[in-house]
Amino acid sequence: xxxxxxxxxxxxxxxxxxxxxxxxxxxxxxxxxxxxxxxxxxxxxxxxxxxxxxxxxxxxxxxxxxxxxxxxxxxxxxxxxxxxxxxxxxxxxxxxxxxxxxxxxxxxxxxxxxxxxxxxxxxxxxxxxxxxxxxxxxxxxxxxxxxxxxxxxxxxxxxxxxxxxxxxxxxxxxxxxxxxxxxxxxxxxxxxxxxxxxxxxxxxxxxxxxxxxxxxxxxxxxxxxxxxxxxxxxxxxxxxxxxxxxxxxxxxxxxxxxxxxxxxxxxxxxxxxxxxxxxxxxxxxxxxxxxxxxxxxxxxxxxxxxxxxxxxxxxxxxxxxxxxxxxxxxxxxxxxxxxxxxxxxxxxxxxxxxxxxxxxxxxxxxxxxxx
Numbered sequence: 001x002x003x004x005x006x007x008x009x010x011x012x013x014x015x016x017x018x019x020x021x022x023x024x025x026x027x028x029x030x031x032x033x034x035x036x037x038x039x040x041x042x043x044x045x046x047x048x049x050x051x052x053x054x055x056x057x058x059x060x061x062x063x064x065x066x067x068x069x070x071x072x073x074x075x076x077x078x079x080x081x082x083x084x085x086x087x088x089x090x091x092x093x094x095x096x097x098x099x100x101x102x103x104x105x106x107x108x109x110x111x112x113x114x115x116x117x118x119x120x121x122x123x124x125x126x127x128x129x130x131x132x133x134x135x136x137x138x139x140x141x142x143x144x145x146x147x148x149x150x151x152x153x154x155x156x157x158x159x160x161x162x163x164x165x166x167x168x169x170x171x172x173x174x175x176x177x178x179x180x181x182x183x184x185x186x187x188x189x190x191x192x193x194x195x196x197x198x199x200x201x202x203x204x205x206x207x208x209x210x211x212x213x214x215x216x217x218x219x220x221x222x223x224x225x226x227x228x229x230x231x232x233x234x235x236x237x238x239x240x241x242x243x244x245x246x247x248x249x250x251x252x253x254x255x256x257x258x259x260x261x262x263x264x265x266x267x268x269x270x271x272x273x274x275x276x277x278x279x280x281x282x283x284x285x286x287x288x289x290x291x292x293x294x295x296x297x298x299x300x301x302x303x304x305x306x307x308x309x310x311x312x313x314x315x316x317x318x319x320x321x322x323x324x325x326x327x328x329x330x331x332x333x334x335x336x337x338x339x340x341x342x343x344x345x346x347x348x349x350x351x352x353x354x355x356x357x358x359x360x361x362x363x364x365x366x367x368x369x370x371x
Contacts, residue, residue, distance in 0.1 A: 008037055010366055015040035019355040020327055022051035022220070023344035025363075026257035028265070029371045030337045036257065043221040043348045047233065056199060056219045056254050057343040058237050060324030063253040064168050066200070066263050067187050069108065069301025070278070071175050073286060074190055077279045080178055083108075083300075090174045093142065097149040104174065106157055107167035108300040109290050113153035114164045120144055121227065121243035128228040130205050130235075130242055137205060137245035144244070145173055161296035165240065165250040172249020184210040184247045194277050197262035200255040202247045203235060209254075210247060219254060220345045222326055237326050237347060251325075257341045264332055264339050271320075271334045287320040287334075310357075312364035327356055331364060340367050 011023060022040025026033070038051040059066065075081040083105040088094040094102070099112065106112040124140050131137040148166050155162065172183050179186045184202040192200050192212060201212025209216065221233035228235075228242075236242050238251035246252050270276040270283035286300040297306035302320040305311045310323055311331045315338075321331035327346030332339050342363065346356045 006370060007035060007366060008039065010363065011037070011039040014355075014359055017355065018353065019359045020344035020346040020353075021348050022055070023327075023342060024051060024053055024055060024057070024257045026261055026339075026341040026343075027367055027371060028261060028339040031265075033261075034371055035367075043345065047221045051220070052218075053258065054218060054256055055343075056214055056216075056256055057328060057345060058219070058222055058324075058326045059253045059255055059260070059328050059343070060237065060251055060326040061165075062260065062322055062324040062328050062330055063251050064249070065267075065301050065322045065330070066255075066260065067183060067202075067253050068168055068171050068175065068249040069286065070191055070263060070267075071183065071187055072104065072108065072171065072301070073278055073282055075175065075178060076282055081174070087170060087174060090177045091145055091149075091170060093146045094149045098151075098153050099149055102157065104171070105300065107164075107171050108286075109161060109296075110163050110167060110298050111158050111161045111290075111296070112164065112167050113155055113157045114148070114162070114166045115151055115154050116162055117165050118151070119239070120147065121239035124240075124243040128225075131245045133205060134245075137247075140244055141173055145170060161291065161298050163298070168250035169240065169244070169248055172247075175249065182210065182247050183249060184212075184252075188212050191263070191277065192259075195262045195266055197255075197259045200253065200259040200263070202252045203254060204247060205245045207234065212255075214254065221348055222345050223347045223351055224349050231349070257343050260330065260341050260343070261339065264330055264341065267320075268332050268334060268337065268339060271332075272337070287318075308361065310360040310364070312361040312368060314365060314368035323360075325351075329360055338368075338371060340364060 024038045027035035041048045102112045199214035201209040204210035216234040219234045222237040236252045241248040241251040270278035270280045273280045289304045297304045315333045316335040319333040323329045327344035329342045
């Protein structure tokens with residue numbers, strides 16, 4: 001029995017048990033793709049087609065490292081941003097607020113004092129509609145960054161770390177104001193095209209791929225959403241991201257496992273000090289746990305293993321990764337030169353399905369054992 005033969009039945013059993021309707025798993029070891037297979041179906045009828053390795057998934061919070069964090073890394077390299085720069089230099093709405101001294105580093109590290117999440121979409125769009133055009137999107141963004149600035153500090157900055165969508169929403173706005181274009185356009189032109197990472201894209205207010213190419217019929221559906229009054233397919237699952245026009249710093253990216261691997265591979269090569277589109281010195285800083293006291297596992301835009309960890313028991317302490325709410329994950333171990341990408345739509349047809357929490361560490365333990 002090959003090593004792949006032990007993993008595929010494990011994934012198929014997860015489909016039978018309802019962990020997700022289907023999934024794609026991609027594993028690369030020392031630069032060699034050792035596993036890349038699809039199981040299950042995209043969803044319930046009429047989306048009950050078999051999952052292919054080319055199936056496109058809503059990457060959810062993998063947007064944070066694959067788009068926002070990577071973009072900031074490139075802008076730091078180009079001298080357009082600085083880690084310890086106050087965010088209010090780009091977000092004037094934050095002047096004379098509790099967050100006027102908040103830095104880019106603090107937002108990346110989730111140590112700014114911001115709350116984790118708020119249902120802003122309910123006030124941004126009570127009718128569950130995306131902005132009609134770019135101007136309406138900008139109006140919503142301006143109103144939202146002012147609203148975020150009005151949030152009370154949940155803790156003293158740098159004394160704690162709370163994973164925050166709000167911080168990454170703001171980082172997405174920082175990037176757009178810095179470069180004078182959308183986050184989607186910057187990522188496509190400066191990162192994804194260079195890495196040949198396609199399809200990897202956002203979906204804009206008109207329902208078109210923004211910042212990349214992709215056949216939207218290949219996008220797996222996510223949830224029956226009562227706010228939008230329909231099944232979500234080829235629209236971002238995250239409500240706040242949808243209310244901001246589908247392009248946001250915390251969520252909105254879509255792609256295949258292979259396209260994700262182009263970005264993850266660039267990070268791994270940079271961290272190893274090898275040739276990469278990304279600067280090795282900065283990449284090594286970004287994936288290093290920032291809190292020496294051990295109370296926070298967060299690096300800059302990336303998480304690191306903590307026990308218990310979704311990466312299982314065998315990834316090295318130097319590993320870095322991230323999860324996506326819709327059922328995605330990425331873990332990279334530079335010591336073993338191992339990359340593991342899982343894409344699924346576990347929220348189809350409902351986010352009430354939480355089985356993936358127990359599934360992820362078991363999967364990574366099996367992959368770690370086999371490779």
